[in-house]
Amino acid sequence: MRRTIFLALLCSLLFGSSAFAGSISGTITFDSDMPKLRPVKMDADPDCAKKHSSPVFPEFLAVGNGNGLANVFVQVKNAPASSAAVPTEPVVIDQKGCRYIPHVAGVMAGQPLLFKNSDGILHNVHGLPKENREFNIGMPPTLKEKVQTLNKPEPVFKVKCDVHPWMNSYVAVMSHPYFSVSSMDGKFEIGDVPDGTYTIEAWHEKLGTQTAEVKVSGGAATSDFSFKAPPRKK
Secondary structure (H helix, E strand, C coil), X not given: CHHHHHHHHHHHHHCHHHHHEEEEEEEEEECCCCCCXXXXXXXXXXXXXXXXXXXXXXXXXXXXHHHEECCCEEEECCCXXXXXXXXXXXXXXXXXXXXXXXXXXXXXXXXXEEEEECCCCCEEEEECCCCCCCEEEEECCCCCEEEEECCCXXXXXXXXXXXXXXXXXXXXXXXXXXXXXXXXXXXXXXXXXXXXXXXXXXXXXXXXXXXXXXXXXXCCEECCEEECCCCCCC
């Protein structure tokens, strides 16, 4: 009897709930010929132009090695209940080289969202949420950081710079921690997902939204996505 209790306690200490949790990972690819993108024209602001020694291309279609597609926001749509506390560590979006870095980000409701101005020139951060209050933050060279907190979950919304019209980024406000953004190789990973069957959604700003079903069972699960360019209008 004592041995049985001891073994049960030992298993609980060693494994806990994580024994029944895994990760969902995958690769997102662009399955079309890469279109010829025109460089961003930064000449309207010489301070922006001189920050780059080579052409800067739009971020709405960022494709890396192996046709990996970056900047795709991936989330568990039917997310399980989570006891994870809202992080106090901010999600950072930097204004650097007259671009928002990263281009796509996710934040939990109530988590600080820190906007930085590493450029040392005039920017503004104009967020266009619908569930949360719209915000428009002027960031002159002397203002290096500004925190914005969004308390209501909502889908991906646009953030733009009214001073430099080519600058934009996208932010999703989540009620749970089960989300990720694909990197330049197209890879993503969502950690600490309990066992279960889930619907995974992948969102891209130009190529639309896809969903897939995945089953997590005591370890890793995978879900790959492939996006195609829309057909040309005749």
